[in-house]
Amino acid sequence: MHNYYTRDQLADIFGNRWTADQIAQFLKLQAMEQRDMCATLSVTGGKVKIWGNSQIGDNALPSGHSSSDGWNPKVDGIYVGSGTTGSKCNDVRSAPDVCVGGGANYYATNGIGAFAYQNPPPIPSLDRTPCKADPSKTWRQCLQSEASTNGVVLVKGQSLPPGCTLDVNNQGTVVFGQTNMSCLVGGKGFTYTYDSVTKCQPLIMSTWQPLFRSS
Incomplete structure (x- = not known):
């Protein structure tokens, strides 16, 4: 792992099939070499083992390159x-966060340190994430409590009985006949019974408002 790359190194990456001048015809000048990429090895968690012949950074610059020109080997x-x-x-359980040995080397301006960036916010889990209003409960338990308190029912699949779902996209009036109807969910909703005198007798079981006109 290097903190820079030269024209010759770039030519090696291309497999020595092109010269540095040929590569320059296809790349912008600033892409031909990078003198200080401020490279870091950053890992938020877990452990990193630098071992064997591996090397991070360089102790010195290649011949012909000087730090006074902005080159930085570390x-x-x-x-x-x-x-x-x-x-x-x-033993991975007792090993440090960064384990170095076996002939490996690292050359870093600021050495080894803690992960310096803020971790991204975790994705909430219904059964593990604590409720902000009541940390003793999970997110799922808080949702269920809130739903129960405010009369909202959270269920999987269809939330209303089939007889209570009507397609009113093509008409602005729902006409009820003489068939009794019950639209109760958990004891809340409304019921409809036909009365020959009033023609309609809705009974409201909660704060829901039946938006219909009968005849």
């Missing part, structure tokens, strides 16, 4: 978890 830093470091990596 990465900015290695930021993992809480930033603990060591060389005992056999």
Whole structure:
């Protein structure tokens, strides 16, 4: 892992099939080389093992390149978890956040430290995320309590009896006949019974308002 790349390195990536000048014909000048990418190895959690022949950053610049021209061989830093470091990596449970050994090297301006960025907000879980109003309850329990208190029913699938769902897209008036109708959910809603004198006798069981006109 390098903090820079040169024209010659870029040519190597292309498999030496093109020269640096040929590559330059297809890339913008600033893309031909990067002198200081401020590269970091950042991991929010878990552990990182730098071992064997691996290397992060460089101790020195390639021949012909100078730091006075803006070249920087070292990465900015290695930021993992809480930033603990060591060389005992056999037991992952007791290993540090960054384990370095076995001939591996790292060259970082700010060394090894804790993950420096704020973690993204976790996706809430119905059965694990605590309720903000009452942390002793889960999010699901709070929703159920709120629904029960305010007369809202949360159910899976269809929430109303089939007889209470009407297609009124093509007409503004719902006409009830002589058939009795019950639109109660959990004891709330309204019932309709036909009366030969009044022609209509709706009975409201809650604060719901029946939006209909009968004849």
